[in-house]
Amino acid sequence: MDRASQTRAAQLLHHRSAGLKKGDPISLPIVPAATFHLPEVAGASHFYGRNGMTTWEAVEDQLALLEDAPCISFPSGMAAISAALMATLKVGAKLIIPADGYYVTRVLSEGFLAPFGVEVVEIATAAYAAHDFTGASVVYLETPSNPGLDVIDIAAVSARARAAGAVVIVDNTTMTPLLQRPLDLGADLVVAADTKAPAGHSDVLFGHVAGRDAALMARVKDWRRLSGAVPGPFEAWQVHRGIETLELRLERMCASAHVIAERLQAHGAVRNLRYPGLEGDASYQISKAQMQGFGFLIGFELADEARAERFLADCRYIVQSTSFGGTHTSGERRARWGDKVDPGFIRLSVGIEPLEPLWSAMEAALNA
Numbered sequence: 001m002d003r004a005s006q007t008r009a010a011q012l013l014h015h016r017s018a019g020l021k022k023g024d025p026i027s028l029p030i031v032p033a034a035t036f037h038l039p040e041v042a043g044a045s046h047f048y049g050r051n052g053m054t055t056w057e058a059v060e061d062q063l064a065l066l067e068d069a070p071c072i073s074f075p076s077g078m079a080a081i082s083a084a085l086m087a088t089l090k091v092g093a094k095l096i097i098p099a100d101g102y103y104v105t106r107v108l109s110e111g112f113l114a115p116f117g118v119e120v121v122e123i124a125t126a127a128y129a130a131h132d133f134t135g136a137s138v139v140y141l142e143t144p145s146n147p148g149l150d151v152i153d154i155a156a157v158s159a160r161a162r163a164a165g166a167v168v169i170v171d172n173t174t175m176t177p178l179l180q181r182p183l184d185l186g187a188d189l190v191v192a193a194d195t196k197a198p199a200g201h202s203d204v205l206f207g208h209v210a211g212r213d214a215a216l217m218a219r220v221k222d223w224r225r226l227s228g229a230v231p232g233p234f235e236a237w238q239v240h241r242g243i244e245t246l247e248l249r250l251e252r253m254c255a256s257a258h259v260i261a262e263r264l265q266a267h268g269a270v271r272n273l274r275y276p277g278l279e280g281d282a283s284y285q286i287s288k289a290q291m292q293g294f295g296f297l298i299g300f301e302l303a304d305e306a307r308a309e310r311f312l313a314d315c316r317y318i319v320q321s322t323s324f325g326g327t328h329t330s331g332e333r334r335a336r337w338g339d340k341v342d343p344g345f346i347r348l349s350v351g352i353e354p355l356e357p358l359w360s361a362m363e364a365a366l367n368a
Ligand SMILES: *Cc1c(COP(=O)(O)O)cnc(C)c1O
Pocket: 076, 077, 078, 079, 081, 102, 142, 146, 171, 173, 174, 192, 193, 194, 195, 196, 205, 206, 207
């Protein structure tokens, strides 16, 4: 993480400090309010809970420091993605999405946007580099892709997509703004599931949209207010607390993931391992250039479905769950969701366990 990102993490921790009055709590108060004192509308800071609530505004302040851009929060990553797409698409528009990205985005696009007259075009993450974006309204990318861990050169693809007149949306969930900064690389909007590493404790769903184009962001905000996809104050408070340790957790998770990727790759039972931080990996060069860390996700194959399931069940420090970015190391066989991967393919999300006990448990399960 470079100095600027470290500074952002420090600012995040102190974002409330300047506004504190004597005797105020240091921690963020939860304010469960649907209505506000409103003797007259003019000059009121808050009107009604669907328009704005202080507890989620505090999380948006934290996220805005990380993104260096205004942020609008949502009750889940998918609510944020839906908002960004609804704010930028209309009938007849052409939407380009990854064929190998987060599958719910594809299901949403095919099942709900296409019937409203959006032309949905799916291309492989690896094909973005050479794709002709002529006629596209929205070019949506996810890098590294989930779960394949292919990467896209965000600056190069954004420049070509914008030159073709498209709006560029980047799903930055796997990296977070501390490790990858799509807005600085030319994207118009960032969408992210803060459910993952930012909240970090596998106990809350949350998401956000970030962007520096005021008109686009106003539309995203209108979508939230009109669709009613608003976060709850308690959930916002959980994210506010979790994200305070994001930088610290990422440091451990990325460092451990790097060592574990090297050791797994050297193990005879492991095939086709992907980790963007390994010099031989197809994603290494671009990752090194545009990311400030190689992340905490590793993909690899064991011999077959049975071997992979046994590894996951036997390893005492891997929780078997979907999702990633939590404090606990987690893993799952992605083929169980229909991802087009080998039946023995495992996506591993490295958590914050101390490295050596974690590796010993994995090694024991691999050798069992
Ligand atoms: C989890 C995830 C989402 C969706 O987030 P939810 O909070 O589960 O709605 C979107 N994109 C990516 C890459 C994800 O991993």
